[in-house]
Amino acid sequence: RVQFTEYIQKNVALYQFRNGIPLTTAAAANFTRGELATALRKNPYFVNILLAGYDKETGPSLYYIDYIATLHKVDKGAFGYGSYFSLSMMDRHYHSGMTVEEAIDLVDKCIMEIRSRLVVAPPNFVIKIVDKDGAREYAWRESVKDAAVAS
Amino acid sequence: MVGKNCFAIASDRRLGVQLQTIATDFQRIYKVHDRLFLGLSGLATDAQTLYQRLVFRHKLYQLREERDMKPETFANLVSAILYEKRFGPYFCQPVIAGLGDEDKPFICTMDSIGAKELAKDFVVAGTASESLYGACESMFKEGMEPEELFETVSQALLSSVDRDCLSGWGGHVYVV
Numbered sequence: 452r453v454q455f456t457e458y459i460q461k462n463v464a465l466y467q468f469r470n471g472i473p474l475t476t477a478a479a480a481n482f483t484r485g486e487l488a489t490a491l492r493k494n495p496y497f498v499n500i501l502l503a504g505y506d507k508e509t510g511p512s513l514y515y516i517d518y519i520a521t522l523h524k525v526d527k528g529a530f531g532y533g534s535y536f537s538l539s540m541m542d543r544h545y546h547s548g549m550t551v552e553e554a555i556d557l558v559d560k561c562i563m564e565i566r567s568r569l570v571v572a573p574p575n576f577v578i579k580i581v582d583k584d585g586a587r588e589y590a591w592r593e594s595v596k597d598a599a600v601a602s
Numbered sequence: 603m604v605g606k607n608c609f610a611i612a613s614d615r616r617l618g619v620q621l622q623t624i625a626t627d628f629q630r631i632y633k634v635h636d637r638l639f640l641g642l643s644g645l646a647t648d649a650q651t652l653y654q655r656l657v658f659r660h661k662l663y664q665l666r667e668e669r670d671m672k673p674e675t676f677a678n679l680v681s682a683i684l685y686e687k688r689f690g691p692y693f694c695q696p697v698i699a700g701l702g703d704e705d706k707p708f709i710c711t712m713d714s715i716g717a718k719e720l721a722k723d724f725v726v727a728g729t730a731s732e733s734l735y736g737a738c739e740s741m742f743k744e745g746m747e748p749e750e751l752f753e754t755v756s757q758a759l760l761s762s763v764d765r766d767c768l769s770g771w772g773g774h775v776y777v778v
Contacts, residue, residue: 488647488651491647492690515624515625517647520647521646521650522650523646525624534622535622538622
């Protein structure tokens, strides 16, 4: 998983150096899909990706790319077993033009759902935000502070 | 479906992974040029890859021949590209609809390894294909005008996908 995302990261940076302008989110998403699709028939990567980006002209966008290179631009997306609960939560509460506070509130609702409904729920979550000022870690939601305890 | 000097091509809008619906606005029908449309059902990733390859080939053709591809030619191209991957196929079924010379409509569908199926009236593909065959067969009439064709195609699509759990969430209809 780390290998693939680093590979994409470095190639996006390379494009920036070569061409002098940073890749748009749509272009990066299509590039990622192309890489996954080419590898699919030989040596597939088992990575599901949610790619979020902010472009000055088009604003924020979210792309859903699954491990067999299906690309789709979405307003809300989720992967894994928790996706069953999160997607329903988001279907109910999402509307376009939400503020950051409303969005964090929705994410917290999803996290609560996952924590209560999923048997194999992870204890700790990180929330990241991507906007005109770039990508940054916004908050952690931890229920197990010391995750290094061996069980 | 074929009408009088026109055709209609329609698809549903669901993108799903087995039982889970991921999106309800997925575009399955692509415009190759003004008088040629391609619908790709089946595995989404193969549909996207195949579409990109076909647009590439068509653009090269346009540059070389300085005109658009005829629908019959395009169908042969799709068939050849699919059969290239005979032993590792693209898992999608294309539906090709276009207007040939003198506005004569042309439609055909293929299985995933490129076996062409030409028809004079309608062609169907996808998970709901059996019920689509039934609905189209009963609703089809010769020589429909575009407005009537649109109604017929929409009703046939909606009634068939309502009976199939893997299709639905609305439809896109293009009438040319």
